[in-house]
Amino acid sequence: MATKEKLLDAAKGAALGTGILPGVSVGTVGLIVNVYDKLIDAIDGLRHRFGKAFLTLLPIALGCIVSAIALLFFWQKVGSVYFPFPLIAALAGFVVAGIPVLTDELKGSPWTAKDTLRVLLGFVLAASIGVFSYLSAAGVLPNLDLQAAFDSPYENAWVFPLVLVVGAIAAIACLVPGISGSMVLFIFGLYQPVVNLYISTPTHPSIFHDSARLVPGLLLTLVLLVGVIAGLLATSKAMKSLIANHHKGTFTVVLGFVLGSLVSMFVNNQMYAVYASEGTNAWWQFLVGALLFVGVAVGGYFLLRKTKSNRQN
Numbered sequence: 001m002a003t004k005e006k007l008l009d010a011a012k013g014a015a016l017g018t019g020i021l022p023g024v025s026v027g028t029v030g031l032i033v034n035v036y037d038k039l040i041d042a043i044d045g046l047r048h049r050f051g052k053a054f055l056t057l058l059p060i061a062l063g064c065i066v067s068a069i070a071l072l073f074f075w076q077k078v079g080s081v082y083f084p085f086p087l088i089a090a091l092a093g094f095v096v097a098g099i100p101v102l103t104d105e106l107k108g109s110p111w112t113a114k115d116t117l118r119v120l121l122g123f124v125l126a127a128s129i130g131v132f133s134y135l136s137a138a139g140v141l142p143n144l145d146l147q148a149a150f151d152s153p154y155e156n157a158w159v160f161p162l163v164l165v166v167g168a169i170a171a172i173a174c175l176v177p178g179i180s181g182s183m184v185l186f187i188f189g190l191y192q193p194v195v196n197l198y199i200s201t202p203t204h205p206s207i208f209h210d211s212a213r214l215v216p217g218l219l220l221t222l223v224l225l226v227g228v229i230a231g232l233l234a235t236s237k238a239m240k241s242l243i244a245n246h247h248k249g250t251f252t253v254v255l256g257f258v259l260g261s262l263v264s265m266f267v268n269n270q271m272y273a274v275y276a277s278e279g280t281n282a283w284w285q286f287l288v289g290a291l292l293f294v295g296v297a298v299g300g301y302f303l304l305r306k307t308k309s310n311r312q313n
Contacts, residue, residue: 009035009056010063017067019174021075022186023091023265026174028098032307035060043232076199080192084274085281089289090296092265095180097300099258105251115252122256130187130264137269146269147204150193153216160223166190167227172235180261187264197221 012035019026030036045053149156174181185191207217
C-alpha cells in the first residue's frame with residue numbers, strides 16, 4: 001500500500017513538473033491532482049519533523065524533476081524554436097483558465113475601492129515588468145542584457161542578487177494557486193538564460209559544453225536555489241497566515257498580478273525576438289496561437305470546475 005501511494009505521489013509530482021513551463025501554475029495543478037494540501041503541509045513540516053516531511057516530499061520531487069527535465073528539452077529544442085508564439089498562447093490560456101480559482105476566493109463579501117486598488121497594484125507591477133523589458137529589448141530604454149550577464153556573471157555582479165530575489169518570488173508564486181513560478185522567471189527575463197545554462201542551442205552552448213562557464217553557471221544555479229528554498233520555507237508558513245488573516249487582501253493582489261502577467265507573457269524581452277524574427281512571426285503562428293489560447297482557456301476552465309466539484313463531493 002505504501003509503495004502504491006509513493007508511485008501515485010510520483011505521478012502527481014510529474015503533473016506538478018508541468019509548472020516548469022511559463023504560465024502553468026504548480027498550485028493550480030496541485031489542486032487538480034489533489035496533492036496541494038499535502039505538499040504545503042510537508043514543506044511547512046521540514047522545520048519541525050524533517051525526516052517524515054522529507055520522505056513525503058521525495059517521491060513527489062522525483063516525479064516533478066523527471067517531468068520538468070523532459071518538458072525543458074521540449075521547450076528548448078522544439079517549442080521555443082519552431083512555434084514559440086503558439087506555445088506561449090497555450091500557456092497563457094492555462095493562466096486564464098486558472099483565474100476562477102482566484103475569483104472564487106473573493107466571493108462572499110462586498111467589493112470595495114481598496115480591493116480595486118489592490119488589483120490595479122498587482123496588475124501594474126506584473127505588466128510593467130514585461131513592458132519595460134520589451135522596451136529595453138526594442139532599444140527604447142537602456143538595454144539590460146540578462147543573457148550576457150549570465151554568460152559573464154563576474155563582470156555583471158548585479159545579476160546574483162537579482163537571481164536570488166527573483167528565485168524567492170518565483171518560489172512564493174509556486175505555492176499560490178493561479179500563479180506560475182516559471183512565469184515569474186519568464187516575465188523578469190530570466191527564464192531563457194537559466195534554461196540556456198543546461199540545455200544547448202545551436203547558437204548558445206550549455207555550461208557542459210563551455211568549460212569557462214561551468215563554475216559561474218553552477219554558482220548562479222546555487223544562488224537561484226537558495227532564493228527558491230528561502231521563498232518556499234518563508235511562504236509555506238506566511239501564506240497560511242496571510243490567507244487566514246488577510247484573505248481578501250491577499251487574493252486581490254494575486255488576482256491583479258495574474259492579470260498583469262498575461263500582458264507580460266506576450267510583451268517581454270524574449271517575445272520581442274519572436275516578433276522581430278521572420279521565422280517565428282508568420283501569420284499562421286498567430287492564428288494557431290489564438291485558437292490554442294481560447295481552446296486551453298475554455299478546456300482548462302471546465303477541467304478546474306470539474307475538479308473543484310469532485311473535491312467538494
